[in-house]
Amino acid sequence: MVRLSFACLGLACFGLSAAHAEPRKVILDDDGFALAQWMVIKAPDVQVMGVTTVTGDAWAKEATADALRGVEIAGRSDLPVYTGASFPLVNTEAQTERWEALYGKMVWKGVWMKHWVEPTLQKLPPYHGPDVVPDLPQGNPTIKAQSERAADFMIDMVHRYPHQISIIATGPLTNLALAQRLDPQFASLAKELVYMGGSLNPRQTRPDEVAHQFAREFLNTPRREFNIRFDPEAASIALRAPWPKITMIPVDPSTDTELTPALLKRISRSDTPVARSLKTREPGFPLWDEIAAAVWLDPSLITQKADLYVDVNTQFSASYGDILSWSPGYQPGLGEGKTIVVQRIDIPRFEDLIDRLVAAPQKPLSGRPLP
Template sequence: MALAFAGLLTSAAAAHAEPRKVILDDDGFALAQWMVIKAPNVQVLGVTTVTGDAWTKEATADALRGVEIAGRPDLPVYTGATYPLVNTEAQTERWEALYGKLVWKGVWMKHWVEPTLQKLPPYHGPDVVPDLPQGNPTIKAQQERAADFMIDMVHRYPHQVSIIATGPLTNLALAQRLDPEFASLAKELVYMGGCLNPRQTRPDEVAHQFAREFLNAPRREFNIRFDPEGASIALRAPWARITMIPVDPSTDTELTPALLKRLSRSGTPVAQSLKTREPGFPLWDEIAAAVWLDPSLITQKAELYVDVNSQFGPSYGDILSWTPGYQPGLGEGKTIVVQKIDVPRFEDLMDRLVAAPQKPLSGKPLP
């Protein structure tokens, strides 16, 4: 496996004489972002934050601390959208009164509907930034807004910038509305979000609890449901290439205590920081990072046209998809949908990147 991994990196370096440029857009900095930052032949242009699982100010503090732990305090962090384009906490509560309770509501989550093994994050307002479990950052975020930064980068490096989005797609929608050339100037979009037809594959209780979100609503997923209008705008934008990582392949994965112990056994700061992470979660965002780094991890995929239901009703925020030829032709984007991955190789990639030596600082700002 070590030789195979070395061969992968060698072939990747040969295929990309210049480092692959990427922006990491997320609502909570964690293992997925560290994987990309520590990967060889990758130039992270910046990290942008958005409200979802955490408010954007807290997500920004988390990202700042994350780049410090990765040994890359030179990486700029940009604060993004605080609220979805249309959806609100009050509107979400009204939706629940009409159509039933949501399993997860991100920053609007006050209590679990039923007993669960996972901790409930503290409920607070958008301006509260709690002390972080891994320590608070000592560096500051950039003044420029996330959407403006994204626009600047695709104009500076036309058709070279990948965007990996692992939270709600609000920043991408804002960027597209501010600059209609935005998506067409990017190289690609890789995003974690949505459901197609997931099936619980792991037999343990933790996996069963996470399956509650899609057992009776197989098209619903938090990142898309939090800002359906933003997601629809982002996914209808004219990207050259879109790769979707829905919930489906994550049902084969879990950050078990054994895997967490394996990932945190090395002496790197990233590995040591993982000791504070709660086990038992599917590896949603990590799959998005991994398949961007190594597309050969994908063992099953489909090419579909994808959009989001933005009509306020029982299916508000659900993913819509069509095989080619059946789409209505209203701007929905042709998308590569990842359905299954090679889980052992995926875990191996995570392990090797976490244990890899720190990459040197760039030593200079972006040109």
């Protein structure tokens, strides 16, 4: 384990980049467009090449509609949105139900969630099939998604801009696995992968009831996390790919965070379209995806990290979909990727960063990044 303390000095400080610096290019891959994606879109010196969607918390088609509406609210209707995988590579709803019959109930199953096992403060999203796109609370989009598939778009981008494209993945890793299988050069041509997923040994630190309800997920199963468990085979393929750099945001640092009513009121107080939209968001959730976005934007937020080799258990057993990790030298050597694992972050600075980005004026339209 490595404990680090960073200072924000000179040009390294977020928001103070050198004049005429090349914008950082990024693709946002997610299963639901929200605050994390807005943070990156509104950040200075960042060029979002596109948004790709995948099934997880929502079906890919619904996530695409959500992303289209999200870029509209951000004033960035020029950003292209690409629909990705509708189903995991191997895992299915029926297989998940059989697994639960053998090994016990899961707290969260994403699009396969029909009811909470026990009383829960959070709302239960409506259960429906993959082709149903409900009306969105923020209004339906007026723009359309691109016809190209998400995996093909990602492959195209890393070939067009070799070693310049970062990918921030905040849902299951199905699109990344498909891209790697379609093009073995895909991961090696990217700049880096930053993903929210996995769980090592989280400890609940917040005393409120909402936090304890989320702690159910890892209280007895500390290595299980939804984004990885939904498509374990894809996660293993993606994490074994030859990325130049991988940063993992597991559940662990999120236990110190929560979108409390007070924080929600703070970040939605400005009169920007994003802030106004946030006023209707349900509070009480940890800031999982937002940590991934923030750490990519400003790595100095990391206060504790570890260098580990990471893979996923793909055997259909009680530990199916659990994270496997090793300190350097202990890994089996079967392609496990060396990973920077974020364990703790500076919470006050993290919340300040969210506040600054949400309150920032809209960035001007820059045109589609594709010619």
